[in-house]
Amino acid sequence: MLPIWKGLGWLAPVIFIAAFVDVQMLVDGVMGEDFYQQNRWVKLFSVAAVALLVAAIGLWLNVRDRIWRVHSETGKKTRPSAHTFLFLPIEVWAVIVPCVFLANDYVQQEQASKTLAYLETPRANDIYSVDFSKIFQNEDPIYKYGTMMVVTVENNQVLLKSSSHAYDGKRGVRKDLKQGTAADASYYNNQVIQMSIRELLGHYKDGTLFAVYRE
Known part of the structure; x- marks a missing residue:
């Protein structure tokens, strides 16, 4: 069975999950219950901030820890990422997760608009x-x-x-x-x-x- 992460690749899901939970609890604790869910800009700002954090950590780790490898037969040099999750570098997840989030947010907004139209x-x-x-x-x-x-x-x-x-x-x-x-x-x-x-x-x-x- 192939490992789903390499090096510190597990940091990508851990940071995203922990950050989203902690940010929601913090925002609701300061601004009031359900403030996070009811204010779209807060969610968008949060996912952008967390994505930048993951990107920075991923780039720093992979630039620091990448090593050159030489193919024994072709002599071709490669420098693969040292820290990956599901075979993708940590920093790539800083793009994938926000895209998934935005797609889901769009679907929810469309559903909310339809619901309002039905109620009106x-x-x-x-x-x-x-x-x-x-x-x-x-x-x-x-x-x-x-x-x-x-x-x-x-x-x-x-x-x-x-x-x-x-x-x-x-x-x-x-x-x-x-x-x-x-x-x-x-x-x-x-x-x-x-x-x-x-x-x-x-x-x-x-x-x-x-x-x-x-x-």
Whole structure:
């Protein structure tokens, strides 16, 4: 089995993972809970700073520790990197990781834009993934994740039904949506509640409503 790193190549993932976790904890500790997640510029600045750090460390180590090698038959000289991760020099990961991060960030921004558009123009049978404990009083603080389905839309008022199922994690909600269970009318209680579009947008902003499903 080939090693996945050479020399100090393991530093690349360790620095990225440790830095992202520590930066998020530090920022949220100073600026308030979820400040890191809710402010895109903070995430972009953080990934750029960490990437520069990894690039500097990688270049310094590989310039310092590279040695010339001469092929016994051809006499060709090579100077391979002394510190690699997955066969790539540490400094190369300073480019790859930000690119992956930016691609993921772009996808998330596109999804957020689509979600906002759905909330601003609700339709019957739209399904919202929500945290019930932030909407209803005396809700179970553990089994709190479920869905709400749009029944009708009148002017800026939306009538909704809540699911009779709730989960202790968002995975259960996603599973029911994927399998189509959450689209069945029998999945919901008969009681109807009313919210304005402004309220729905507010719930999305504070994380109470975290996804919209529309067929």
